[in-house]
Amino acid sequence: MRLHDRVALVTGGGSGIGQAIAERFAAEGAAVVAADRFLDRAAATVRRITDAGGRAQAVAVDVADAAAVASMAQNAVAAFGRVDLLVNNAAIAEGDDILTFDEATWNRNLDIVLKGVFLCSKALLPGMIERRYGAIVNIASVNGLTGLGEEAYSAAKAGVINLTQNMAIKYGRHNVRVNVICPGTIHTPIWEPILQKDPHVFEKLARWYPMGRVGKPEDIAKAALFLASDDAAWITGATLTVDGGLTAGNYRMARDLLAEE
Ligand SMILES: NC(=O)c1ccc[n+]([C@@H]2O[C@H](COP(=O)([O-])OP(=O)(O)OC[C@H]3O[C@@H](n4cnc5c(N)ncnc54)[C@H](O)[C@@H]3O)[C@@H](O)[C@H]2O)c1
Numbered sequence: 561m562r563l564h565d566r567v568a569l570v571t572g573g574g575s576g577i578g579q580a581i582a583e584r585f586a587a588e589g590a591a592v593v594a595a596d597r598f599l600d601r602a603a604a605t606v607r608r609i610t611d612a613g614g615r616a617q618a619v620a621v622d623v624a625d626a627a628a629v630a631s632m633a634q635n636a637v638a639a640f641g642r643v644d645l646l647v648n649n650a651a652i653a654e655g656d657d658i659l660t661f662d663e664a665t666w667n668r669n670l671d672i673v674l675k676g677v678f679l680c681s682k683a684l685l686p687g688m689i690e691r692r693y694g695a696i697v698n699i700a701s702v703n704g705l706t707g708l709g710e711e712a713y714s715a716a717k718a719g720v721i722n723l724t725q726n727m728a729i730k731y732g733r734h735n736v737r738v739n740v741i742c743p744g745t746i747h748t749p750i751w752e753p754i755l756q757k758d759p760h761v762f763e764k765l766a767r768w769y770p771m772g773r774v775g776k777p778e779d780i781a782k783a784a785l786f787l788a789s790d791d792a793a794w795i796t797g798a799t800l801t802v803d804g805g806l807t808a809g810n811y812r813m814a815r816d817l818l819a820e821e
Pocket residue numbers: 571572573574575576577578595596597598601621622623624648649650651652653672699700701702742743744745746747748749750751
């Protein structure tokens with residue numbers, strides 16, 4: 561059990577990658593707080609964990625709202641006494657092309673994707689520093705590394721990578737580690753609107769992935785488990801790209817997109 565006796569909080573824990581991380585952490589012995597804007601989704605994750613014999617608690621939160629984040633932190637501590645591991649995973653991805661989306665869309669992306677990481681980290685870091693133990697795993701995206709569209713979302717994810725590095729250098733001496741994962745395409749409900757328009761989107765995207773497929777939530781959960789566990793005790797400030805080779809081979813994507821234009 562790699563997370564025996566740890567307490568973890570996963571934002572966006574009611575769906576996709578967050579759900580997979582919550583379940584994986586629980587299977588490795590952690591008590592898990594699944595925090596999500598939709599309490600019913602978080603509760604469904606908790607049911608899956610408790611059905612499998614784990615310990616978990618669902619909490620409602622809007623990560624962009626400081627008061628809601630403060631109450632999430634209080635609820636988590638009330639449930640399990642402390643939080644050792646924080647996974648900042650909640651996000652939306654809206655708007656493609658700054659000439660067509662509006663200021664409200666920009667603000668919504670920045671508020672949830674970037675400010676959410678700031679608020680949740682700020683709420684839970686003091687306890688980690690006080691106990692001299694903590695690990696934060698931020699979920700960014702390959703969109704934060706290079707130009708792939710969805711400008712507001714991508715700019716916010718680039719911010720998450722930088723914030724990770726700054727938190728890592730500030731709190732390392734308190735034995736708090738902060739790392740970031742950049743997933744490539746992962747088959748989760750966030751893709752539903754696109755999937756409805758193009759049922760073959762994942763097959764089309766797979767041609768750019770050297771591993772020949774898009775990712776599964778479990779691919780990210782395994783990486784998050786490593787970074788959250790003591791196996792990564794001397795790893796902080798790292799950006800771990802988990803993308804089936806996409807960014808290593810993105811000349812293929814550039815070549816195909818240019819040919820299509
Ligand atoms: N799926 C992908 O292809 C992909 C690729 C790269 C990065 N990511 C990142 O992985 C993470 C998880 O994405 P996913 O694909 O599992 O998405 P998802 O839509 O399946 O799950 C996201 C969860 O976050 C919750 N959420 C949204 N806004 C929230 C808020 N303001 N407060 C609290 N909870 C909120 C949603 O209710 C949902 O349960 C995100 O950070 C996303 O940007 C996903």
